[in-house]
Amino acid sequence: MSIMVIKIGGSTVDAEGLLRELGQSIAQLGDDIFPIIVHGGGKDIAAHLSLLNREFTFIEGMRVTDAQMVKIVQMVLSGDVNKRIVNALLKESVNACGFSGVDSSLFTASKMLVNGKDIGFVGKIDKVNTSLIDFCKGAKLVPVISPVSRGEDGSIFNVNADLAASELATSIKADDLVFVSDVAGVMVNGEVLREIRTSEIEDLIAQGHITGGMIPKLRSAAESVHKGVKRIHICGWKDSQTLRNQINRVESTGTVISD
Ligand SMILES: Nc1ncnc2c1ncn2[C@@H]1O[C@H](COP(=O)(O)OP(=O)(O)OP(=O)(O)O)[C@@H](O)[C@H]1O
Numbered sequence: 001m002s003i004m005v006i007k008i009g010g011s012t013v014d015a016e017g018l019l020r021e022l023g024q025s026i027a028q029l030g031d032d033i034f035p036i037i038v039h040g041g042g043k044d045i046a047a048h049l050s051l052l053n054r055e056f057t058f059i060e061g062m063r064v065t066d067a068q069m070v071k072i073v074q075m076v077l078s079g080d081v082n083k084r085i086v087n088a089l090l091k092e093s094v095n096a097c098g099f100s101g102v103d104s105s106l107f108t109a110s111k112m113l114v115n116g117k118d119i120g121f122v123g124k125i126d127k128v129n130t131s132l133i134d135f136c137k138g139a140k141l142v143p144v145i146s147p148v149s150r151g152e153d154g155s156i157f158n159v160n161a162d163l164a165a166s167e168l169a170t171s172i173k174a175d176d177l178v179f180v181s182d183v184a185g186v187m188v189n190g191e192v193l194r195e196i197r198t199s200e201i202e203d204l205i206a207q208g209h210i211t212g213g214m215i216p217k218l219r220s221a222a223e224s225v226h227k228g229v230k231r232i233h234i235c236g237w238k239d240s241q242t243l244r245n246q247i248n249r250v251e252s253t254g255t256v257i258s259d
């Protein structure tokens with residue numbers, strides 16, 4: 001059985017129609033693929049923070065997160081967003097089960113410095129305990145994972161969902177890691193690149209072609225390629241055939257990251 005980690009971003013999570021198609025897409029994968037969903041939710045976090053009149057900033061695509069903000073991130077991602085996805089999958093008869101990096105110490109995190117700067121409770125993942133995922137695989141449950149994680153001392157960290165997806169894909173030796181985002185792929189000069197080699201990524205960032213949330217996505221993709229994940233894709237969502245088409249490279253419109 002092959003393992004497919006699917007990371008879905010904020011805009012997929014936000015659209016009712018897209019979540020329904022995601023459910024259909026997962027239902028169609030069949031018994032030969034074990035799907036694992038990791039989700040972000042940048043847009044939902046932004047909406048909640050603005051309701052609370054809280055300002056926020058990003059450094060290299062990472063959200064600066066203080067003690068109060070990490071609680072909001074946990075409420076939104078591990079609560080509302082996570083259960084919305086589980087609910088959408090259950091509606092399509094996919095037996096899904098939602099939890100976060102905190103549960104069963106799936107992800108143990110520690111503070112991440114960005115350009116040498118402390119940006120609060122933003123974590124990087126040091127350890128992955130896949131026992132809960134292995135359990136889900138045996139029980140034919142589709143895991144839906146919020147990237148919020150736990151430190152050794154019990155503190156809670158906001159972990160970028162791309163990073164979490166990629167650490168998980170590496171640890172469980174996934175065959176495919178698919179990043180579904182709100183863009184058709186990695187764009188340079190208005191065109192989607194069909195393929196990017198890992199050695200090209202830092203130059204594309206330095207030249208300003210890749211900014212914001214695409215930076216952690218590509219850096220974590222590169223790391224996973226180096227650590228043995230076979231196929232990495234960055235794509236947009238088209239319809240319920242998107243996942244199948246992407247892994248079969250039929251009609252693949254996205255970007256593949258290769259070594
Ligand atoms: N070269 C590029 N090609 C495509 N998108 C890019 C590029 N450079 C920057 N971006 C930005 O990256 C964004 C995708 O990353 P973003 O973090 O916003 O979404 P996500 O990771 O899919 O969702 P979430 O952060 O909620 O998990 C795009 O919407 C686009 O604005």
Ligand SMILES: [Mg+2]
Nearest residue numbers: 040042162213
């Ligand atoms: Mg992102």
